[in-house]
Amino acid sequence: MDIREMGLAAKSAAVCLSALSTDVKNAALQAIAVGLRTHANELFEANRKDLSAAEAAGLDTPLLKRLRFDEKKLGEVLAGLESLQALPEPTGVTQKATELDEGLELFRVSCPIGVVGIIFESRPDALVQISTLCLKSGNAVLLKGGSEALNTNRALAKVILEASTAAGAPDGWLHLLETRADVNEMLQQDDLIDLIVPRGSNAFVRYIMDHTRIAVMGHSDGICHTYVDDAADIPMAVRLVVDSKTQYVSVCNATEHLLVHRNIAAAFLPAVVEALRAKHVRLLGDDASRAIVPDLEPASDDEWDKEYLDYILSIKLVDSLEEAAAHINRHGSGHTDMIATQDAAHAARFVTIVDSADVFWNASTRFADGFRYGLGAEVGIATGKLHARGPVGLEGLCTYKYVLCGHGQIVADYAEGRSHFTHKMLDKRWEEDFQN
Amino acid sequence: MDIREMGLAAKSAAVCLSALSTDVKNAALQAIAVGLRTHANELFEANRKDLSAAEAAGLDTPLLKRLRFDEKKLGEVLAGLESLQALPEPTGVTQKATELDEGLELFRVSCPIGVVGIIFESRPDALVQISTLCLKSGNAVLLKGGSEALNTNRALAKVILEASTAAGAPDGWLHLLETRADVNEMLQQDDLIDLIVPRGSNAFVRYIMDHTRIAVMGHSDGICHTYVDDAADIPMAVRLVVDSKTQYVSVCNATEHLLVHRNIAAAFLPAVVEALRAKHVRLLGDDASRAIVPDLEPASDDEWDKEYLDYILSIKLVDSLEEAAAHINRHGSGHTDMIATQDAAHAARFVTIVDSADVFWNASTRFADGFRYGLGAEVGIATGKLHARGPVGLEGLCTYKYVLCGHGQIVADYAEGRSHFTHKMLDKRWEEDFQN
Numbered sequence: 046m047d048i049r050e051m052g053l054a055a056k057s058a059a060v061c062l063s064a065l066s067t068d069v070k071n072a073a074l075q076a077i078a079v080g081l082r083t084h085a086n087e088l089f090e091a092n093r094k095d096l097s098a099a100e101a102a103g104l105d106t107p108l109l110k111r112l113r114f115d116e117k118k119l120g121e122v123l124a125g126l127e128s129l130q131a132l133p134e135p136t137g138v139t140q141k142a143t144e145l146d147e148g149l150e151l152f153r154v155s156c157p158i159g160v161v162g163i164i165f166e167s168r169p170d171a172l173v174q175i176s177t178l179c180l181k182s183g184n185a186v187l188l189k190g191g192s193e194a195l196n197t198n199r200a201l202a203k204v205i206l207e208a209s210t211a212a213g214a215p216d217g218w219l220h221l222l223e224t225r226a227d228v229n230e231m232l233q234q235d236d237l238i239d240l241i242v243p244r245g246s247n248a249f250v251r252y253i254m255d256h257t258r259i260a261v262m263g264h265s266d267g268i269c270h271t272y273v274d275d276a277a278d279i280p281m282a283v284r285l286v287v288d289s290k291t292q293y294v295s296v297c298n299a300t301e302h303l304l305v306h307r308n309i310a311a312a313f314l315p316a317v318v319e320a321l322r323a324k325h326v327r328l329l330g331d332d333a334s335r336a337i338v339p340d341l342e343p344a345s346d347d348e349w350d351k352e353y354l355d356y357i358l359s360i361k362l363v364d365s366l367e368e369a370a371a372h373i374n375r376h377g378s379g380h381t382d383m384i385a386t387q388d389a390a391h392a393a394r395f396v397t398i399v400d401s402a403d404v405f406w407n408a409s410t411r412f413a414d415g416f417r418y419g420l421g422a423e424v425g426i427a428t429g430k431l432h433a434r435g436p437v438g439l440e441g442l443c444t445y446k447y448v449l450c451g452h453g454q455i456v457a458d459y460a461e462g463r464s465h466f467t468h469k470m471l472d473k474r475w476e477e478d479f480q481n
Numbered sequence: 482m483d484i485r486e487m488g489l490a491a492k493s494a495a496v497c498l499s500a501l502s503t504d505v506k507n508a509a510l511q512a513i514a515v516g517l518r519t520h521a522n523e524l525f526e527a528n529r530k531d532l533s534a535a536e537a538a539g540l541d542t543p544l545l546k547r548l549r550f551d552e553k554k555l556g557e558v559l560a561g562l563e564s565l566q567a568l569p570e571p572t573g574v575t576q577k578a579t580e581l582d583e584g585l586e587l588f589r590v591s592c593p594i595g596v597v598g599i600i601f602e603s604r605p606d607a608l609v610q611i612s613t614l615c616l617k618s619g620n621a622v623l624l625k626g627g628s629e630a631l632n633t634n635r636a637l638a639k640v641i642l643e644a645s646t647a648a649g650a651p652d653g654w655l656h657l658l659e660t661r662a663d664v665n666e667m668l669q670q671d672d673l674i675d676l677i678v679p680r681g682s683n684a685f686v687r688y689i690m691d692h693t694r695i696a697v698m699g700h701s702d703g704i705c706h707t708y709v710d711d712a713a714d715i716p717m718a719v720r721l722v723v724d725s726k727t728q729y730v731s732v733c734n735a736t737e738h739l740l741v742h743r744n745i746a747a748a749f750l751p752a753v754v755e756a757l758r759a760k761h762v763r764l765l766g767d768d769a770s771r772a773i774v775p776d777l778e779p780a781s782d783d784e785w786d787k788e789y790l791d792y793i794l795s796i797k798l799v800d801s802l803e804e805a806a807a808h809i810n811r812h813g814s815g816h817t818d819m820i821a822t823q824d825a826a827h828a829a830r831f832v833t834i835v836d837s838a839d840v841f842w843n844a845s846t847r848f849a850d851g852f853r854y855g856l857g858a859e860v861g862i863a864t865g866k867l868h869a870r871g872p873v874g875l876e877g878l879c880t881y882k883y884v885l886c887g888h889g890q891i892v893a894d895y896a897e898g899r900s901h902f903t904h905k906m907l908d909k910r911w912e913e914d915f916q917n
Contacts (some may be wrong), residue, residue: 058672064770064833116753123505143855158866159836239866256744258690281889288891374496392914396884397500400595406645406914408585408887416894418587418883419579419904430594430675431696432867435883440734447854447871448832451844453717459853478830 046220048187048230052237055160055185056219062183062214062256063157063290067134073209077177078126080208084200087121091200092169099193106293114169114197115175123174125422131182132421135439136183140458142471145449146464152475157183158312159239161442162231163424164253167191170203174422176219180209182442187231189222228326232257242425242437247352257453262437264428266378267297268352269410272395273367275306276387281407282385283317286358288384291324295354298403298413300380302349303360304369305334309395310362314338314465326356333362345389366391370398378399379428381413402435452480482657484623484666488673490653491596491621495652498619499585499593503570506617508644513613516561516644518634521555529607529635534859535603535629542817544729550605550633558609561858565617568857572619575782578907581885582900586910588884594668595618596876598667600689602680603627608637610858616645617747618878623667623674625658668693678861678873683788688755698873700864702814703733704788705846706807708831709749710822717843719753722794724845725819727760731790733862734817734839738746738785739796741770746798750774769798785812802827806834813837815864817849838871839866884915885912 046054065367092114099112141153155287159411163183165171172190179186190198202221221426231238235258243253243263250263272298273291289300305313321328329348330341338427348359350370363369366384373382381403384395392406403413415423420438427433433441435465458464482490519522528550535548577589597620598614601607608626614620625636626630638657646652658664667674673693679699684698707725709718725736736803741749750773755762766777767782786809799805802820802879809818817839820831832840839849850870851859856874863869894900 051653054805056810060806060834060836063836144854145848145855149848156833160567208494231814246578254694260696260865262867278889284891286890289894292892292896310868329611370496374492389915390885393912395884396501396915397592400496401882403883403885404734405885406887407889408885410892411892412581412585412887413883417581417892417902419581419902429696430880431698442791444866444870446837447839447849449829449839449841449844449848451842453714453720453843454848455720456847457724458727460728466853466855468815476829479832 047244048222048227049234049251051220052160052186052231052234055187055220056217056237058218059157059159059185062185062218062431063136065183065214067385069213070183071130073180073212073214074109074126074130074177076208077179077205077213078123079202081119081122081173087115088119088197088200088204090116091196094196095194099434102195105150106231108167108193113170118170118274122170122466125174128178129177129421132181132439135443137476139474141444142473142475144207144466144467144469144471146454148452149454150450150471150473150478152450153445154448154475155443155445158444160185160187160237161163161240161242162187162238162241162259164189164228164244165191168195169197170192172198173205175424176202176205176212178424178439178442179217180214180420184441184442187222189228189231195223204220232259235259235345240475244425262425262427262429262432262441264297264380264426266428267299267350267380268302268350268376268378269298269300269305269380270302270373270377270382271300272304272363272366272373272382272384272409273306273309273392274366274384274388276388276391277309277313277385279309279313279316281322284319285383285385285407285409287320287324289411290314290321290358292409294356298410299354300383300410301351301353301358302376303358304363304372305360306366306369307333307364308361310337317478321358324356326358328358329359330360331362334360352378366395366397370395374400380426381405382411383408383410402426448475484663485670487623487656488667488670490595491623491656491839492673494651495593495595495621496505498621498654501619501650505617505649508564509616509650510562510566510613510778512644512648513641514559515554516640517559517609520640521552523910524550524555524633524636527632530632544603544706547602547604548629554606558606562613565613565857568617568875571617571879573912575910576881578911580903580905580907582890582903584888585890586886586907586909586914588886589881590884590911591879591881594878594880596621596623596673597624597676597678598695599843600625600664600680601627605630605633608634609641611860612638613643614858614875614878616650616654616717616861618875622734622876623656623658624737625664633657639690651869654802658780664827665692668695671695675810680861681868697862698812698863698864698865698868698877700733700816700865703816704738704786704789704812704814705734705736705816706738706740706809706813706818707736707846708799708802708809708818708820709745710802710820710824710827711744712824712827713745713749714823715745715752717747718749719756721819721821721843721845722753722888723756723760725759725847726757726762727795728791728845728847730792735790736789736819736845736846737789737794738812739794739876740799740808741796742802742805743798743800744768746770746773757794760792762794764794764796766796766799770796775880788814802831803834810836812822815866816862817841817846818844819844829839838862884911
């Protein structure tokens with residue numbers, strides 16, 4: 046089957062998915078869990094092939110760790126499937142109901158987006174998470190995983206597709222793409238695919254955006270900041286900076302730049318520098334911070350636009366909260382930015398004027414994550430401002446439609462003054478109008 | 482000021498707008514109303530210049546009618562400003578509140594998108610509607626109206642900007658672009674502008690989409706359908722078709738294609754044809770419908786992808802509701818599609834599987850409109866599936882951010898099992914955590 050045919054099959058499956066009941070969707074998720082458990086040995090064997098090839102090719106230990114699909118990963122994936130079944134049905138939800146006139150009722154109702162294309166890294170457990178989020182939200186999906194995981198992905202996709210269709214999911218709701226050429230082909234199908242979610246490097250996301258007319262939801266960068274306000278609690282701020290920077294350095298929600306209010310710098314900087322050096326963080330600073338801690342490396346002018354993903358932090362002093370926010374809005378990537386302060390008014394102003402998907406007060410930037418937010422798994426973190434922002438779970442895979450129920454009303458009667466709109470909010474679900 | 486400078490000024494104004502209170506925004510709207518009333522004569526005079534030039538250039542009567550800004554239009558605009566002030570504040574609204582752990586609370590809070598670029602037709606009243614929707618939703622805006630209205634637009638923009646800034650709106654929140662070159666320049670500012678809303682022809686919207694990296698929200702086409710089900714009430718269905726087709730033919734929510742269930746065709750077609758011919762609608766039909774009404778013009782194969790915007794309707798028979806939905810999903814533009822039926826189960830199936838922004842049951846397609854929906858004015862109708870769909874009012878000009886309020890919590894404590902997430906839904910507004 047070529048990519049065009051996959052897209053066509055997915056589009057027709059999407060129609061069936063949109064009409065699937067919650068029970069059938071949950072039964073399909075349960076069947077997937079059973080299937081994965083039943084075929085565990087085949088899955089592990091496929092994964093061992095991928096692992097040996099990757100070892101032979103000299104892949105880094107962290108990459109090998111992500112590539113591994115073993116009993117532990119299977120256990121996590123099955124736990125995830127269980128909590129996904131427990132999450133509320135995301136489609137068919139009445140978001141707003143308005144009486145336009147007597148017997149003319151308008152409902153805004155959530156519904157699946159349709160067909161989604163997702164490109165993700167060499168992490169087989171991500172294939173399970175992403176595909177089952179799509180199933181629960183009623184979306185058909187074209188998946189392309191990292192090529193290092195191809196054998197595992199093939200085995201997983203086969204189990205997921207067989208188990209779910211046996212439980213009532215439509216044929217063709219999931220397709221696995223295998224090559225870059227497949228991806229380029231997919232990017233051309235703007236009449237069939239409604240959304241592309243690219244996970245990967247900044248350059249990769251840019252490439253995708255520049256090569257398709259399809260809407261793209263992704264994050265371009267994770268340039269996150271911690272701002273230590275003049276009203277910060279110093280020991281708390283030190284703990285927050287250390288965690289935000291070092292708890293896991295190679296991820297998008299790690300803090301890369303530290304902004305410090307000038308009035309607290311003399312007290313705060315020596316303490317934070319000591320704590321960060323104990324964690325082997327390389328520290329750079331602007332002239333003002335180097336005046337206080339002279340052995341910081343000098344930060345160049347282009348330092349503030351960098352995403353390190355490493356044990357490196359740049360420090361800059363600012364004269365005000367407003368200067369900190371302006372710096373963040375200019376140099377940040379709209380991902381996650383935090384203020385450490387004991388002053389609630391300062392915090393309120395910061396979260397209002399900082400234009401990022403996640404704005405935190407006295408909590409580590411590392412909390413920006415779908416699982417920690419309680420959204421279930423996430424398909425990705427969006428730094429664009431439209432549709433979904435921050436960690437994207439089931440809700441971000443849905444859109445809405447307006448459903449209008451009438452009894453033969455025509456516009457001419459309203460245009461010519463024979464009828465009049467009432468525009469009353471209703472407390473009613475759309476289904477109620479569709480009961481015979 | 483060149484376009485780049487306008488964008489920079491708008492971006493910095495957007496920060497101030499995001500922190501503006503509802504009272505100040507409403508006071509600014511009120512000041513605009515007073516300003517427009519006070520300067521009415523200057524506005525009318527500017528409009529007379531535009532009108533004479535347009536008459537001299539031989540513009541059509543409908544276009545001249547749209548270009549006119551007179552006492553009547555001013556009255557409508559002032560009424561609109563009054564209802565806009567009465568609409569609830571769209572930003573700062575807590576959409577969801579979750580306790581992640583004791584003393585660690587996550588809020589999803591609505592906020593302005595930022596800087597919006599809107600390109601609209603030669604309708605001066607649209608300038609007032611659009612700019613004030615942006616002000617109420619806290620967005621800075623770059624506006625480009627049709628060139629025929631340039632004098633009126635200049636005069637309106639001047640009054641709006643002066644009145645609103647005197648009442649507390651930030652300088653630079655509104656900029657008027659004057660040429661196509663300005664628009665092309667604006668499309669390049671993807672680091673400053675968050676959203677482009679193009680209003681105009683399909684070709685124009687495509688052009689915009691192909692020439693910018695900025696997110697575009699617009700509608701590509703209005704290919705709307707009415708499907709007359711085998712369980713339709715025939716007199717009602719006739720009324721609905723006549724209104725949907727003829728109440729105003731040159732607009733995007735007019736029905737262009739009529740699908741009729743084969744079982745009702747013999748009874749329904751003669752009746753609807755008679756009613757439509759009385760309104761001088763030119764009628765085309767497929768072979769099956771011409772077998773019933775032989776004097777329909779034959780419809781060619783490419784008829785079904787056309788948007789007529791005229792007194793023309795194509796008729797096609799279908800064997801089932803599913804065939805009707807499949808036809809609509811393939812040939813429609815995802816705008817507005819209606820089923821006429823007395824069977825609630827048929828209606829529920831139709832609104833579920835038809836993949837359009839607006840899906841109607843026994844109500845004219847012409848109801849798809851922000852004013853009729855009670856949204857206040859609209860910036861446009863979106864046929865894309867992401868962010869906002871259908872008529873877009875204040876809510877579509879907003880996005881959200883996640884606000885996390887902690888007391889120094891770090892991720893290491895959760896990753897290493899010393900702390901645990903509770904993930905409880907809270908009934909709480911975000912402001913409550915920010916009160917000293």
